[in-house]
Amino acid sequence: MRRAKQSNTTSKARRADFTVRIERLITPELSKELVKLLLDAGWTLLRIGKTIRADGEFVKRVQAGIQSLSGQDLKALGEASGVDPLRLLFDALKPLAAKSKSLDLYQSTMTLLDVSDTYGTSLRRQVGKKRRAGTKAA
Amino acid sequence: MRYRRPFDIRQRAAAAESYQRFRRHIKEIREKFPPGSKIERSLFRAYRAAVQDFARELLVDNDKVNVDQLGELEHYATRKAIEYNIESTTRRLHGTD
Numbered sequence: 001m002r003r004a005k006q007s008n009t010t011s012k013a014r015r016a017d018f019t020v021r022i023e024r025l026i027t028p029e030l031s032k033e034l035v036k037l038l039l040d041a042g043w044t045l046l047r048i049g050k051t052i053r054a055d056g057e058f059v060k061r062v063q064a065g066i067q068s069l070s071g072q073d074l075k076a077l078g079e080a081s082g083v084d085p086l087r088l089l090f091d092a093l094k095p096l097a098a099k100s101k102s103l104d105l106y107q108s109t110m111t112l113l114d115v116s117d118t119y120g121t122s123l124r125r126q127v128g129k130k131r132r133a134g135t136k137a138a
Numbered sequence: 139m140r141y142r143r144p145f146d147i148r149q150r151a152a153a154a155e156s157y158q159r160f161r162r163h164i165k166e167i168r169e170k171f172p173p174g175s176k177i178e179r180s181l182f183r184a185y186r187a188a189v190q191d192f193a194r195e196l197l198v199d200n201d202k203v204n205v206d207q208l209g210e211l212e213h214y215a216t217r218k219a220i221e222y223n224i225e226s227t228t229r230r231l232h233g234t235d
Contacts, residue, residue: 020181029228090223093224096231102171102230104170104171105166105223108162108166112159112160113220115156119213
């Protein structure tokens with residue numbers, strides 16, 4: 001805690017200086033994993049297409065890892081699923097973390113999210129929930 | 139927000155636990171997953187700075203803690219941690235520096 005006694009002007013300025021656009025973080029692989037996650041959570045390709053206002057071909061290309069979702073798409077999916085867009089990306093990251101041998105980092109970051117109220121809602125919690133009989137996908 | 143007035147001993151304990159988690163996370167990044175690109179270095183710096191500011195907010199007495207600022211800093215630091223994780227994993231996946 002000794003470093004915490006310094007003046008905070010510099011660090012605040014540094015924080016203000018650096019923001020990364022969410023588009024920067026989205027890749028075709030991550031988009032592919034996100035579509036897979038949404039399907040696991042009970043979404044359909046049609047619903048994904050309607051939510052991001054894209055045709056079926058585009059969604060299939062994303063599903064195949066050929067094309068990437070945009071920041072706007074991610075925002076729309078976040079609003080529709082009730083999960084923060086960044087958290088959606090993080091949820092989709094797990095299989096890639098395993099492939100890149102950085103699962104430890106993923107799990108360590110996950111422990112931070114356990115206490116966060118904004119990023120606490122996860123799409124993974126919706127995975128496996130059964131839809132009630134008689135309801136249709138939007 | 140997770141923190142609210144009156145800021146009491148329970149909230150301080152929760153904030154202290156968050157701080158410890160951030161510290162452990164930062165240590166793990168530094169030792170096992172150090173920044174390997176310019177953007178990762180910037181994210182890591184911003185993350186560390188936010189955690190330091192978070193700790194600084196906790197140095198004052200309970201009645202003087204700015205609970206809104208504390209919540210915002212925790213939120214911001216968590217965001218930077220996620221961004222770093224995504225950026226680092228993507229780079230490692232492609233094997234580029």
